[in-house]
Amino acid sequence: MKFLYINTGNKYAPDKHLIDGLRENSHEVFELIENGHGISKYVYFINRFLKNKNQFDVIIIGYGLPFLIPVIRLLSIKKLIFNAISSQYEANIISRNIAKNFSFTGIRWFLVDLISFHLSSKVLLESNAQVSFVNKKFFVPKNKLILGRMGVDEEIFFRDQSIQKNKDFTVLFRGRFLPESGILTVIETAKKLEDKKIKFLVIGHGFMYREVNALIAKLKPTNLKILSERLSEDELRKMMLSCHISLGQLADHPRLIRTLPAKLYESLALGLPYLTGRNAGVLEVLTENNNCIAVEPGNSLELAEKITYLQDNPEILSNIGENGYNLYLKEFTSKKLAKDFIRDCFGYKLS
Incomplete structure (x- = not known):
């Protein structure tokens, strides 16, 4: 399959391992980086997306980019998979407690999740409990929610028994x-x-x-x-x-x-x-x-x-x-997690 993977270019583990794993399983992955500042970055990004969108079967939106999903959904009817990992509302309101649940900020983050989850064809989440939370909190059908473990960047994190342990x-x-x-x-x-x-x-x-x-x-x-x-x-x-x-x-x-x-x-x-x-x-x-x-x-x-x-x-x-x-x-290797991703999102196994 051919994937268009939109990410921030920051090599977040949820994106890096999936990109690497898909390539290890002989899929084509073209990366479109969302960066820059101001309105001009969106004009540039949209132009690049429109030039490339017909070359791919599936679009994946990377970790930390829920705001892009409504934009991409307006521009394409192709299968759109959001590698969310978790809820932005959970991270900002439940974890960091930056605002109360029913404050303007709390409602804003709730709506960010609600809209991004419902406009996606599939949503990747880090745990079964996260799947249940998103299903109940944001009324997202369970058949849209996929278990997607995080993995690691295998170019950084690998076993090396030549490294000596500290004396203490x-x-x-x-x-x-x-x-x-x-x-x-x-x-x-x-x-x-x-x-x-x-x-x-x-x-x-x-x-x-x-x-x-x-x-x-x-x-x-x-x-x-x-x-x-x-x-x-x-x-x-x-x-x-x-x-x-x-x-x-x-x-x-x-x-x-x-x-x-x-x-x-x-x-x-x-x-x-x-x-x-x-x-x-x-x-x-x-x-x-x-x-x-x-x-x-x-x-x-x-x-x-x-x-x-x-x-x-x-x-x-x-x-x-x-x-x-x-x-x-x-x-949890990149190759194994990508096989699980293909199986759960598209319904077939890779050998």
């Missing part, structure tokens, strides 16, 4: 400081483990930086290092691989019923043992005590105990990482 047992937290991340729980846990020769490496920044800085100033954990600057792809991969455990989302937050962080798939692809809050979304994919370790969300004491347990039991730690990597190879 190191716990990694990577990601934005969002309410569901559990970053405050991580800082509290680091303080509890100051005298255990356990280091914490936090690679991240974002929304909750004031709360993060305030808690660090209060607790003053000596075993915690935060890197907020942008790293090269090679530096990031090597730094992650040098750690012993990768932490998932650890907060007690309603969004974690449905959402799965990108670092889950990154950790599996790297073979890093994954320690996460015991949330319904992540447990759709992982099995506790087989390919992940789980703790009660928001419980820094239990998190400290599990980290110490894994430090003292390297064989169990190794098995968790190996089982996670094998799960990735079986279910």
Whole structure:
């Protein structure tokens, strides 16, 4: 098949893995990049789209571009697939809490989702719980909603056993400081483990930086290092691989019923043992005590105990990482996810 894939050019994992996977399965993918500023960018974009639209069988709108869907739907009646991953309303109102549900901003984000979901032929979502949420919240028929796991950019995140582990047992937290991340729980846990020769490496920044800085100033954990600057792809991969455990989302937050962080798939692809809050979304994919370790969300004491347990039991730690990597190879490579996409959106299997 021939696909026109419209994306931002930012190499978001949901787009990159699907583009790569479709090409690995011998499909043609032409990328149309939506960038620039002001009204002129839309004029330029529409001109490029109209010149190319008849060369392709299917149009895919990439992650983070719900505003383009009404425009594309006006310009074409072809099958239009939206790689949404999740709801913009959920991300901005439920997660970041930038406005109240029935405020102007809340209603605006609700309508963005409502319109983009209903105008799409199919919508890709990250979990079965997300499918149920969108079905009920936005009245979208379930046959329009497709499970589409996120995957990784395989040029960045790949296993490399030549990378040496840090001398000190190191716990990694990577990601934005969002309410569901559990970053405050991580800082509290680091303080509890100051005298255990356990280091914490936090690679991240974002929304909750004031709360993060305030808690660090209060607790003053000596075993915690935060890197907020942008790293090269090679530096990031090597730094992650040098750690012993990768932490998932650890907060007690309603969004974690449905959402799965990108670092889950990154950790599996790297073979890093994954320690996460015991949330319904992540447990759709992982099995506790087989390919992940789980703790009660928001419980820094239990998190400290599990980290110490894994430090003292390297064989169990190794098995968790190996089982996670094998799960990735079986279910979450770009090629496998693209096969699932073709099967679920078009009704036929690829060999």
